[in-house]
Amino acid sequence: MSKGAVGYPFVRAAAGLATGILLYVGLPDWYDLPWAAFVTGLLLLGWGVGRSAGSVLKPVRAGYGIGSFLILLALGWAITYQRTASNRPDNILHLADTLQAYEGVIVAQPEERARTYRVELDIRRGRYWRLSAGRAHSLPNWHPLSGRIIVYLDRADLPMPRYGEVWLVSGPPRPIDPPLNPGEFNYKRYLSYRNIYHQQYLRPFQRQILAYDPPNPVTRLATVVNRWADSLFTQQIGSRAEYGIVNAMILGVRDDLDADLYRSYSAAGAVHILSVSGLHVGILFQVLTLLLSFLVKRPRGKLLMAGLQLLILWFYALVTGLSPPVLRSAGMFSVVIVGNAFGRQQQLANTLGVSAFFILCFDPYALFSAGFQLSNLAVAGIGAWQSSVYQAFTFRHRWLNRIWELTAVAIVAQLITFPLGVFYFHQFPTYFLLANPAVMVLSFVLLPMSMATLAFSWVPFLNYGLSWLLQKTAWLLNLVVTQTSQLPGAAWEGLWLSPEALLLIYAIILFGAALLLTRNRAYLWATCAVAVLLAGLTIRDDYGQRHQRQLAVHFLPHRTAVSLTDGHTATLLTDLNTTDTRSFEFYLKNTFGQWGVSNLTVARALADSVSAIPGYHRTRDYGLWVWQGKTVLLVNRLTGRNHWRLPAIVDYLILRRNALREWNQLNGRIVARHIIFDDSNKTPLTDRLLVEAKQRGITCYSVRQMGAYVASLD
Incomplete structure (x- = not known):
């Protein structure tokens, strides 16, 4: 029996469970599917066991493996059904x-x-x-x-x-x-x-x-501990910037984190350090292993060391308020600690499989969490490739070797997670290799020092000394990150990956890694074939973006946002406040990223400088935009009797700020091919006008009810 066939049973178990979860999400009404999989799995499992009955050496049977997989698939489907609150009749x-x-x-x-x-x-x-x-x-x-x-x-x-x-x-x-x-x-x-x-x-x-x-009394205890830790950090860390970083890294609270500082961490490729996650638990685990290693040689020292590690790890979980990512990682490292204490050989892949299996049993929808996906990918990649990358170079000095080891971890983790990071967050930090080693070293200092600050908060003088050191470490961390983020081209933004491109990039990474490790020429041809497919997909998408010409009336809560796009260039006309970057990033940024817009001009609808837009004429009552033979009319109000100098027929009429209250107001004034209400209009008024328009046979569109209006101008 081969080691590869049986060495990672929980990896196969987690894969079967995950497949069942995916099938439920895709086919939630196929109630016969889990029963068919379960019965078929039992039959195959029984057939495999029957064929090997009486054999001293149990050979690997395909029926046995497929049967187990189908049973786990059915279990994943059933668990997801049971954990979906909408399936309860009283929901x-x-x-x-x-x-x-x-x-x-x-x-x-x-x-x-x-x-x-x-x-x-x-x-x-x-x-x-x-x-x-x-x-x-x-x-x-x-x-x-x-x-x-x-x-x-x-x-x-x-x-x-x-x-x-x-x-x-x-x-x-x-x-x-x-x-x-x-x-x-x-x-x-x-x-x-x-x-x-x-x-x-x-x-x-x-x-x-x-x-x-x-x-839940445990959750109650966690919230009390979290609030106590927050009040302690508030009292002992003076400056807001350092307090915000410690709060984010230790307590998982970003409320006091400055928006500019957060963007600096994002641009430097260190934003992952601001979310309590498996990385923090891993750092704490390694520091504890190093500090408590002297206990190993003592009688029952392994058990004492394991007890202290478990105590501190789960205390950290309480401090974070039992954050789900920390719970997942604390569970995984608890398996490692208990296994080490009893002298059991640890296989990282199987340990990761154990963690993923029990997490998905408890919360099947964790499978769709970006944190779950990124942390598991990073750990799997580090376990598989970090050793090979680290051994590629050696240094005489111990500390250089240690820095290179941390750099190798950053390289492997970034390589295996960057496609998923681009898919979710649409940017790539250019200088991650420059920032991450320093960030990791300072994190190795800051995390245990934070725990020490909490543990010795009752000791006079020592508590002030520890809090001073903690504040200075956080200050140095902020300094490293902000200086890195200010370098030219620190972040490559506006990236967009389709699900198909994401899968192709991971195929290239896996085939390329297999080629380097095995030197098998078959992996070379596979890598080249997938690369050609990815290039073809990219060329097709870029061709479509270069030839796009479209008008969009975007949904922006209680605001106006109209854009005209020509290829990779777009002009956005909006009344959004210049300081409200959060609304732009949440509602609009991804739209232009998906369209491949690299040159975006933002003009304020009510500002005097808006007249600088070619073809745009503005008065107090309306704005007329003539663009490549199309006319777009934005109406602010329909009161008064001033004569409007408009084309006989307007292509697109955009009604804003409750300008239209009765359909008769348009009679003799405006004739339009398309009528759109943006979300600066009050919802009850728009709803009434839509009902009346249907009765009158008028075709119109509301972005609040129907989503953004996008029209091709080809």
Whole structure:
């Protein structure tokens, strides 16, 4: 029996489970699929066991392996079905009536935003309005309900909500909007993987605290420890920049992190250090292994060392508030620690398989988390290739060797994760090799020092010394990152990968690595073939982008955003505030990235400088844009009797800022081929006008209801 066939059983188990999860997400209504896979798997498994019965040496049987895989596939499908909250009949998603009020408990640590608190509520019961005979009436009794809601509570000088508070909330939540712009981040799908389908914005008078009833005592303890650590860092670290970094790295809280500093970390390729993850647990594990290695030679020293490692690792998990990425990694390293303590030989691939298997059993939707994918890929790549890269060069000096070892880790991790990073985040840090070794060294100092600062916070003088060192380490880390991010061409932005291109790039990486390790010529031909396919796909996409000519009326909440695109050049006309970069990055940036726009001009719709746009004429009432034979009219208001000098027929009429209140206002004034309402109009007004337009036979379009309006001008 070959080692490759049996050496990694949990890798195969995790692969089978993941396949079942993917099948459920793609085919959620195929209820016969898991039963067919389970029965077929049992038959194949029984046939394989029967054929090898009585044999001293158990040969590898294809039926045995396929049967086990099908059983695990069925298990993955069933677990995902069971863990999907929308399958519960009492879930709020199936409620046909309108909620009047509901009772819910806070089930996650609240987050502090600029103007609101972000809170996750788990509904327990609700009271609804029911329609009968065309009239709505309130049902007198409370009814059991389930579901999780994201609530944004207006701060209004209110104290931070606590995990476990039971709220009575008035008013109905609304479903989370799907992405309304091309390429926009799918926030609705992201939250659905966490079984959240609704959100609600609350004023203080809309909620009442009924009780304090934490649903999980362990999570309650974690939130208390997290808040204690936050207050301690607030008190002992003076400057906001350093406090924000420590808070992000240790507690997983980015509320106090400056936006410019975050962009610096992103440009330097060190943004991963700001999210509590498996990397932090791995650093802590390595430092603990180094510091406690003297115990190994003592009687029962391995067991004592394992106990201390587990204690500190899980204390760190509590400090982070039991962050899911830390829980995943702490579980994996706990397997490693226990195995080492009992002298069991560790195989990284199988350990990773154990971790992934149990994580997916508990949370099957973790499979779609970027953090889960990136961390598992990085660990797998480091385990497979880091040793080979490290051995390619040797240095006489010990510290040079250590720095090269860290650099080899960064190279392998970046190589294996950069396609996925580009796919999700659409940028590539050019100087990651320059920043990451220094960032890793400082992280090896900062993380254990943070734990020491917490552990010895009660010791006079020592606590001040540790906090001073912690603050200076964070300052040096910020300095390294900001200086790197200011280098010319620090970040290659605007990158876009399709799912097909992502798979082809990974095929090239895997075939190329196999070629270097085995020198087998077959992998050379495979690498060349996939590279040709990728080149063809890239040329096809670039050709389409070079010849695109289109008008777009984008969805931008309560704002106007109109763009004209010609090839890789686009002009965006908007009334978005210049300081509101977050809205642009969330709603619009990915659209232009997907279209391959490398030259974007942004003009403000109400600014005087907007007249510098070729073909654009602006008055107080309207703006007329003539572009390559097409006319675009943006109307601000239709009041007054001033004569408008317009073409006989306008190609695109964009109504904004509640300019149109009755369809008769257009009579004798504007004739348009296409009528579009942007989201600067009030929703009730637009909804009424759309109903009236249907009755009158007028064709029109609303970006709030239908998503961004995109028209090809070819």
